[in-house]
Amino acid sequence: MTTRSLPRILGAALAGAVLVAILSIKLNAFRDYQIAEIAVEVTAVAGLTVLTGLSGQISLGNGAFMAIGAYTTALLQFHLNWPLIAVLVVAAAVTAVAGAIVGVAAARLYGPYLAGATLLLGVALPYLAYVYPGIFGGDQGLNVTYTAPGFLGVNFPLTRWQAWVCSAVALVTLVLLANLGRSRVGRNWRAVRDDEVAASLAGVNVARARVLAFVVSATCAGLAGALLAFITELVAPGAFTITLSIALLTGAVIGGLGSLLGAIWGSLVIVLVPTYATDVATSHGLSSSVASNIPVAAYGVVLILVMLIFPQGIQGGVQWLLGLVGISSARTGHTAATPGARPASGEVPSAPASQHEALSGRGVVPPGTPRLTRGGDPPEPQKKEGTQ
Amino acid sequence: MKRSTRLRVPAIAVVTTAALAVAACSSSSSPSSSSSPGSSSSPSSSSSAALTASAPGITATTITIGSHQPLTGPAAPGYSEIAPASAAYFAYVNANGGVYGRKIVYKYLDDAYNPTTTATVVRQLVLQDNVYAIFDGLGTPTHLAVESFLNAQKIPDVFVASGCDCWNQPSTDPETFGWQLDYIREGKILGQYVAKHFAGKKIGYFYQDDEFGMDGVKGLDDEIPHSMVVSRQTYVPTNVNIAPAVAALRASGAQVVVSFSIPAFTALLKLNGLKLGYSPTLVVSNVGSDPITLGGLLEAFAKQGGATVNGNQLTAGIITDGYLPTLGDTTNSWIALFKKVHDQYDAKAPFDGNVLYGEAVAYTFVQAMLMAGRNPTRADLVSAINAGMPQGPAVAPYAFSSTNHSGVTGAYIGVINNGVLVQEGSVLTTDTSATGPVTTYSGSEQPAPASGIPSP
Numbered sequence: 001m002t003t004r005s006l007p008r009i010l011g012a013a014l015a016g017a018v019l020v021a022i023l024s025i026k027l028n029a030f031r032d033y034q035i036a037e038i039a040v041e042v043t044a045v046a047g048l049t050v051l052t053g054l055s056g057q058i059s060l061g062n063g064a065f066m067a068i069g070a071y072t073t074a075l076l077q078f079h080l081n082w083p084l085i086a087v088l089v090v091a092a093a094v095t096a097v098a099g100a101i102v103g104v105a106a107a108r109l110y111g112p113y114l115a116g117a118t119l120l121l122g123v124a125l126p127y128l129a130y131v132y133p134g135i136f137g138g139d140q141g142l143n144v145t146y147t148a149p150g151f152l153g154v155n156f157p158l159t160r161w162q163a164w165v166c167s168a169v170a171l172v173t174l175v176l177l178a179n180l181g182r183s184r185v186g187r188n189w190r191a192v193r194d195d196e197v198a199a200s201l202a203g204v205n206v207a208r209a210r211v212l213a214f215v216v217s218a219t220c221a222g223l224a225g226a227l228l229a230f231i232t233e234l235v236a237p238g239a240f241t242i243t244l245s246i247a248l249l250t251g252a253v254i255g256g257l258g259s260l261l262g263a264i265w266g267s268l269v270i271v272l273v274p275t276y277a278t279d280v281a282t283s284h285g286l287s288s289s290v291a292s293n294i295p296v297a298a299y300g301v302v303l304i305l306v307m308l309i310f311p312q313g314i315q316g317g318v319q320w321l322l323g324l325v326g327i328s329s330a331r332t333g334h335t336a337a338t339p340g341a342r343p344a345s346g347e348v349p350s351a352p353a354s355q356h357e358a359l360s361g362r363g364v365v366p367p368g369t370p371r372l373t374r375g376g377d378p379p380e381p382q383k384k385e386g387t388q
Numbered sequence: 389m390k391r392s393t394r395l396r397v398p399a400i401a402v403v404t405t406a407a408l409a410v411a412a413c414s415s416s417s418s419p420s421s422s423s424s425p426g427s428s429s430s431p432s433s434s435s436s437a438a439l440t441a442s443a444p445g446i447t448a449t450t451i452t453i454g455s456h457q458p459l460t461g462p463a464a465p466g467y468s469e470i471a472p473a474s475a476a477y478f479a480y481v482n483a484n485g486g487v488y489g490r491k492i493v494y495k496y497l498d499d500a501y502n503p504t505t506t507a508t509v510v511r512q513l514v515l516q517d518n519v520y521a522i523f524d525g526l527g528t529p530t531h532l533a534v535e536s537f538l539n540a541q542k543i544p545d546v547f548v549a550s551g552c553d554c555w556n557q558p559s560t561d562p563e564t565f566g567w568q569l570d571y572i573r574e575g576k577i578l579g580q581y582v583a584k585h586f587a588g589k590k591i592g593y594f595y596q597d598d599e600f601g602m603d604g605v606k607g608l609d610d611e612i613p614h615s616m617v618v619s620r621q622t623y624v625p626t627n628v629n630i631a632p633a634v635a636a637l638r639a640s641g642a643q644v645v646v647s648f649s650i651p652a653f654t655a656l657l658k659l660n661g662l663k664l665g666y667s668p669t670l671v672v673s674n675v676g677s678d679p680i681t682l683g684g685l686l687e688a689f690a691k692q693g694g695a696t697v698n699g700n701q702l703t704a705g706i707i708t709d710g711y712l713p714t715l716g717d718t719t720n721s722w723i724a725l726f727k728k729v730h731d732q733y734d735a736k737a738p739f740d741g742n743v744l745y746g747e748a749v750a751y752t753f754v755q756a757m758l759m760a761g762r763n764p765t766r767a768d769l770v771s772a773i774n775a776g777m778p779q780g781p782a783v784a785p786y787a788f789s790s791t792n793h794s795g796v797t798g799a800y801i802g803v804i805n806n807g808v809l810v811q812e813g814s815v816l817t818t819d820t821s822a823t824g825p826v827t828t829y830s831g832s833e834q835p836a837p838a839s840g841i842p843s844p
């Protein structure tokens with residue numbers, strides 16, 4: 001089953017790596033920093049989009065998992081001066097454990113109750129930094145200092161190194177998630193999402209599937225948190241407010257819930273829109289009180305527009321547009337390697353399905369994969385029919 | 389199928405809520421004019437060498453500097469007026485010959501008082517916009533996020549808008565300089581007043597749980613006997629529910645509350661006290677006591693709660709300190725100068741303590757740039773400040789030297805009356821050590837230059 005799609009995933013990841021490498025060398029140091037920021041966002045949003053889109057659970061607390069990863073990084077670097085790669089692994093492991101604990105509780109909750117419980121986590125956990133300032137440095141936080149490795153030369157820009165590391169982690173995360181989504185684990189998640197009773201009758205351990213999804217999502221968030229500490233050189237509670245958790249969910253929804261490519265779109269929007277809006281606002285000589293509010297307004301407008309025009313997120317919109325111009329690889333299975341040009345399969349609706357099915361799965365399952373070969377998955381038409 | 393709709397509804401609801409929350413983000417209260425330079429200037433007459441692009445951010449015609457400011461978010465009320473006020477003073481200088489003929493371009497970006505955002509915007513200013521220096525970066529937790537980055541990059545990091553003693557570390561952070569009266573000195577000056585005037589009374593502390601509050605308390609504890617302090621309550625700026633802290637102060641029977649708080653939390657302290665029928669004498673640090681900002685916040689907060697109050701009435705009697713001349717002192721040459729600049733370039737903003745601060749610190753920057761020479765490198769600016777600076781708009785001299793990077797060294801005690809700060813007694817100076825005495829300043833204030841622009 002994976003014979004054809006795994007090379008395609010790896011090819012796309014490789015293309016992404018080449019793109020990042022070229023961009024990071026062509027662009028200035030600040031753009032490199034933004035690439036790193038986007039990669040951090042992608043890592044976190046990808047985890048969340050899998051949790052919500054595939055396993056059907058919601059989390060408003062992934063910002064807290066990012067905080068766990070970030071503080072783990074800061075403490076390991078500060079006290080033990082561990083190398084970055086070891087710190088990333090441990091930060092991911094620590095957050096995975098935290099995710100398992102939360103996941104056990106979360107597996108018993110649904111819908112708004114789950115949202116409420118994870119919201120509590122997102123709000124409360126960063127407060128520990130204020131409660132134990134001796135360990136976590138209180139409001140001013142902890143400093144994290146990593147320099148670019150010596151073999152790159154003394155004049156190698158730190159931000160380019162940061163862009164490389166973060167993008168590498170993000171791409172590896174995406175590859176693993178894409179693979180996981182198409183594996184038995186991913187099928188179990190979708191089965192549980194669509195009908196728990198049917199899934200358990202079919203032999204799926206529902207509770208385990210739900211907890212596992214939480215662990216995967218938390219691990220991604222923890223990795224993202226560790227990377228955030230690495231690039232901002234600071235871990236402070238002000239960075240992990242509930243706004244962050246909501247921004248992650250926003251990124252997942254804007255991009256297209258359940259779609260890994262959508263996670264990239266969403267991250268681009270979250271990171272770039274405020275910066276561009278600020279640049280535009282200041283370059284037009286608006287008064288500072290107006291200019292300073294343009295970015296948040298632009299963010300809101302983008303959100304509303306995407307929800308109105310592409311309820312399935314940007315990735316859904318991209319696929320719809322590609323469908324309009326007749327680019328579809330559904331029958332041939334040929335796809336381009338670059339994410340932007342990647343068309344989607346299943347463009348021709350073969351059966352009505354719920355909007356949710358249309359929302360989910362796409363992109364996690366590499367487009368172009370013949371649908372019939374994926375055990376038991378319903379066909380996923382591009383346009384929803386029926387529910388509105 | 390059922391599950392999927394169940395999930396979708398909350399997800400959409402959550403995101404919609406998020407959009408509203410983001411859109412409803414607090415904005416600065418008053419509009420203000422931008423910093424577009426005025427009429428073209430003529431190069432300084434005392435020119436000897438040609439103007440060159442002597443450092444990043446400096447061209448033959450401009451000096452570009454950057455800053456991070458809380459233009460939105462919890463710290464925006466009041467503080468968002470500071471950068472436009474600085475820009476107004478720079479516009480005045482630009483219109484009157486500039487700095488050796490160069491115009492100052494001041495690019496300040498919003499960090500919403502979030503340290504992670506500060507890290508991003510300062511990197512943008514340094515790595516992309518190539519600013520010559522970071523000027524007046526606002527906030528203790530925010531600026532701490534970039535202090536080591538700026539020092540590693542050797543970017544002059546001058547006149548941080550925070551009284552944290554942490555900017556005074558010339559050996560580890562040689563590029564960073566404070567400017568305003570630091571909170572330890574301020575705590576000592578307020579503490580001495582409290583110990584002297586409220587002997588025998590019960591004292592309570594209310595302070596922000598970070599370097600700002602803790603530095604202030606350190607100074608207070610140097611002067612106020614521990615036996616007098618009956619309660620120590622803290623708040624964090626992200627949590628506006630301070631009712632438990634105020635209730636604890638009330639329960640302790642504190643008759644005087646010394647508050648190291650930002651304006652919004654000074655207002656909340658006052659309003660929460662009123663709700664409980666508790667009105668202790670308030671002694672508030674300078675940064676949290678600007679009468680106009682405070683009065684406005686009190687009225688706005690009360691209105692949100694469905695009540696109408698008179699801001700000036702509620703601020704009356706608050707004891708605080710000031711290191712700049714009082715706004716009401718119209719005979720003071722500095723106030724006259726800054727009022728004139730304000731009226732010309734920043735008239736939409738109220739002429740309050742924040743505007744005065746923004747103009748005064750901008751004046752100090754121009755002074756330092758003139759001392760740095762006609763074609764300064766980044767190091768020249770740091771050296772110029774290390775060589776010491778003459779007393780400017782502040783009522784006490786600066787401490788600047790190569791071994792001391794803290795700024796203003798003293799202040800006077802004042803009481804708010806009818807929305808105006810009234811000076812009480814003379815200017816007091818001290819140092820940051822636990823044993824250093826608080827003494828009356830014997831020197832005199834320097835008048836503002838007639839041109840309004842410092843001389844090199």
